[in-house]
Amino acid sequence: MRTNKTSKNRTNVNISYWETDRYLGVQDLVVIGSGIVGLFTALNYKKQNPKAKVTVLERGVLPFGASTKNAGFACFGSLTELMQDLKTIPDKQVWETVSMRSKGLELLRKTLGDKAIDYKPWGGYELFDDANELERCMDKIPVYE
Ligand SMILES: Cc1cc2nc3c(=O)[nH]c(=O)nc-3n(C[C@H](O)[C@H](O)[C@H](O)COP(=O)(O)OP(=O)(O)OC[C@H]3O[C@@H](n4cnc5c(N)ncnc54)[C@H](O)[C@@H]3O)c2cc1C
Incomplete structure (x- = not known):
């Protein structure tokens, strides 16, 4: 992104040298x-290119x-969510997504630290109001482990 360093833009708002340089300069x-x-x-990106100018x-x-x-x-999908996904998405894609979510969570924890994000490894729980659905899910646990 390149802009010339004039002090007025099209909406006639004054922009300082520093604003032009930092916000609108080459990124x-x-x-x-x-x-x-x-x-x-x-x-x-900044970690890989420490000298890069990055704007968000x-x-x-x-x-x-x-x-x-x-x-x-901090979840990678509950049992019922995954079973639902498996009805419409190919198995390989579902498990690849679970793996990416798990790796992403590890990266988040490593980058920010458990204390900063108040991470608590309390496991997951699901409530069922249908006994048959619960049984179907329980049957699947050994398959997914
Ligand atoms: C209600 C709810 C509950 C959820 N609960 C969980 C959970 O418990 N655990 C979990 O892992 N995930 C949860 N998710 C999913 C998770 O929050 C999202 O997957 C994740 O936050 C998406 O991040 P993102 O950066 O892609 O998008 P966002 O966080 O949506 O960021 C996009 C940003 O882009 C900005 N933006 C958009 N258009 C423009 C534009 N034209 N110019 C400038 N800025 C723009 C937006 O203002 C926003 O700040 C939940 C999602 C929702 C909605």
């Missing part, structure tokens, strides 16, 4: 969106997406 990477994916993209743009005053609205569970 190596511009990430749109400051959710978990955008921030990790920026972070990893966010449409909101605060991040406006799922990353600051979610339930906060």
Whole structure:
């Protein structure tokens, strides 16, 4: 992204030298969106290219997406969710996704630290109101282990 260093833009707003240089100057990477994916993209790129100029743009005053609205569970899919996925998505793809989620979680913990994210390895629980569904799920546990 290249801009000339004039002090007025098309909306006639004054932009300082520093704003022009830091926000609008030549960037190596511009990430749109400051959710978990955008921030990790920026972070990893910067780790690999320490001298790179990286800017993260966010449409909101605060991040406006799922990353600051979610339930906060460190999960890679519950049994019923995975069984549901297996009905419509090829098995290989489902297990590859589970593996990526698990590796992503490890990376998140390693990068931020368990204390900072208040990580608690409490396992997962599911509530069933249908005994048959519970039995079908229990039967599948040894298959998925
Ligand atoms: C209600 C809910 C509960 C969830 N619970 C869990 C859970 O317990 N555990 C779990 O692992 N996952 C959970 N998820 C899923 C998880 O939150 C998302 O998968 C994850 O946050 C997605 O991150 P992201 O960075 O891709 O997207 P987002 O966090 O949505 O980030 C996208 C960002 O881009 C910005 N943006 C969009 N368009 C523009 C634009 N044009 N210009 C500038 N900025 C822009 C948005 O404002 C936003 O800040 C939950 C999701 C929801 C909605």
